[in-house]
Amino acid sequence: MALPIEDYALIGDRGTAALVGRDGSIDWLCLPRFDSPACFAALLGTEDHGRWLLAPADEVVSTSRRYVDGTAILETTFTTAGGELVLLDVMPVGDDRADVVRRVTCTRGTVLVRHDWVVRTDYGRVRPWVTREHAHGNEVVVAIAGPDKLVLRGPRLPAGHSGHHRDEFEMNEGDEATFSTTWVRSWREVPKPMGFDERIAATTDQQREWSARSPSDVPHADMVRRSLLTLMLMTHADTGGIVAAPTTSLPEDFGGERNWDYRFCWLRDAALTLESLLGAGYADEALEWRHWLLRAVAGDPADLQIMYAVDGGRDLPERELGHLPGYADSRPVRIGNGAVTQRQNDVLGEVMIALELSRQAGLDETRNSWALQRALVEELAEHWDEPDNGLWEIRGPQRHFTHSRVMVWVAFDRAVRAVEDHGLEGPVERWRELRDRVREEVLDKGYDAERGTFTQHYDTREVDASLLTIPLVGFLPGDDPRVLGTIDAVTDDLMRNGLLVRYRTQSGVDGLEGDEHPFLACSFWLVAALAAAGRRDEAEELMERLCGLANDVGLLSEEYDTTYDGGRGRMAGNFPQAFSHLALVQAALALR
Known part of the structure; x- marks a missing residue:
């Protein structure tokens, strides 16, 4: 079942946008455009209608969220009995492609991380054909259905079980892992991997330049700034x-x-x-x-x-x-x-x-x-x-x-x-x-x-x-x-x-x-x-x-x-x- 509406946050690349839940699950994403069919549609159904989860596998004691200052880059911090995990979510701008980047970092102790990648195209209706391939020197998971191809990259890829791709892995303090999902037309080749740090930095700079010019001489200036940045994401x-x-x-x-x-x-x-x-x-x-x-x-x-x-x-x-x-x-x-x-x-x-x-x-x-x-x-x-x-x-x-x-x-x-x-x-x-x-x-x-x-x-x-x-x-x-x-x-x-x-x-x-x-x-x-x-x-x-x-x-x-x-x-x-x-x-x- 989907979370309360207020438990979602928005990330986007000004071509489309995703809703990320407080629990670390992307429950809504239409690719490549806002009005395209959703490939993650758990928001309107169940996880079997598509979602992408990265979060602690163990019980979460507390969760806090924030946008990185002046941006729409989402940072979610999960605290468990054994440690702390920070999840960074961003849809990088530019390069004429649609990517979602998710980076998990263990900042304290040891955390067992759960990774679920469940792709369902056409608003959760179609189960794609999913394979593992080698592309550009690395192994990737590729999901294809009709006009859509989604490519999952990461240092450790989930295995397929009954149409769901799932994994659990342990992270210790200082460990970092970056995953990405990229959409392309199904008849295209698997695209080259992006430079994560460069793309995230470019997105940060662009969004901060926008929000820095928001007026400061108005009541609730922080809310005005966030509203203007949100409107930019939806354009x-x-x-x-x-x-x-x-x-x-x-x-x-x-x-x-x-x-x-x-x-x-x-x-x-x-x-x-x-x-x-x-x-x-x-x-x-x-x-x-x-x-x-x-x-x-x-x-x-x-x-x-x-x-x-x-x-x-x-x-x-x-x-x-x-x-x-x-x-x-x-x-x-x-x-x-x-x-x-x-x-x-x-x-x-x-x-x-x-x-x-x-x-x-x-x-x-x-x-x-x-x-x-x-x-x-x-x-x-x-x-x-x-x-x-x-x-x-x-x-x-x-x-x-x-x-x-x-x-x-x-x-x-x-x-x-x-x-x-x-x-x-x-x-x-x-x-x-x-x-x-x-x-x-x-x-x-x-x-x-x-x-x-x-x-x-x-x-x-x-x-x-x-x-x-x-x-x-x-x-x-x-x-x-x-x-x-x-x-x-x-x-x-x-x-x-x-x-x-x-x-x-x-x-x-x-x-x-x-x-x-x-x-x-x-x-x-x-x-x-x-x-x-x-x-x-x-x-x-x-x-x-x-x-x-x-x-x-x-x-x-x-x-x-x-x-x-x-x-x-x-x-x-x-x-x-x-x-x-x-x-x-x-x-x-x-x-x-």
Whole structure:
């Protein structure tokens, strides 16, 4: 059975990423790309669905973990009755190959080490053909199935037993052993061994250079630094696309059906990443995110999607994997995402905010990039008043969601600013008229004057946490009475044990069975909204609590179950979650 979500840590090479458990087991790894089929899938099943374990064979007395300072290189220390073992996990960058390197060092006494290498390709479904070969002067273990070849190297290789490769060996103080798994196409030759020390040093230098430029003049600067580094790991180095999470189907409702594949690039996340990087001072790096954003939305504006593959691919069919029991028996396990075809009218607003901030930061606008933005705004002008599925990808009936309509206003507003402030050309009079018309409609139909709050959509009195973004995007000032009333209504209706859920699932708006837990990004929005309202003490208190929900290595999930184990709590949803870390950075910047 998989560990609690908070017991995992992330390593990655900006092409893909792995989840490493506190017990020393890599339980999730997709190769060679974030959205490739997993070769280690024990996270969603059992060890027979694939994992790679290096840990003491004897009883572990205590375990501690940390990232090597300024990096995403994971160091896990196991203490046993007989000694101490340190496990270093890293996915080296560069060299156009996918490697996982695991180095075990006995730092005290004597430790018996267990080594399990269980490869199952195609999300744990296929047992590969495994052989021992001599390559480049050393013996290696090679697993082949279909398009995949995985090569295990090390000073001592595990033997095969019933489809599992296992070994135990003794280490004494000062002993060190380095193992690696390398993925290549099955028709390729076994690649040459890497220079471990050189690759690890290069990875360390690259990651430290990135994290060293994280702002130090913000509250919770360490969490901001870790969040920015985590976002970098979740961004594909070649394409610039950021995945919402490196996992699929970690449940929002344990044992329920709210299990989704997040290994794709949402336009919203790309735009928010661009905003966060610019706010944190990473102007040069923001260019690659902007390039991905503009490439992804290129084409007929009518064909705009809400998400894409990391390479910009558009075909993301959703299907269920019946052979996997799911995390905590949460079925179905899904790959692909059916929301790709949804209409979400808010997305262009997020994109236009990000591109406006790019212009303000001095990132040059090209003729083609502005022409594309202008075409997208013109397409929106023809359909802005149509219902949609909303920010939360509601799978029920389409509605006139207030947040979506506010973001439509944002799209027209930023288009107007592009003309007025930056000298770009466009039908500014028409855009001004549409901006004013949308604003009027939102204030008339999206506001409940009797209760003094904005509503989730035009046909309800329910509220929604997305309404907290109204002051953050400039639709109304933070101290406007309508904003203050909305903050109060959202906290009254949606607060659970001090954290916000997105909306009341009991209303039936999403058409799904079951419930969900507080969504961490929403509570970070509340921090920013409280700060904008001048309620700084409340904002700082909530920010303190939210940062305290990160696990021991500073990672956040999508949601948090505040009721589990008598209130001790547990993480829920896909992990780590880009949206949560993005919202943390933006909340910290709001408190700057």
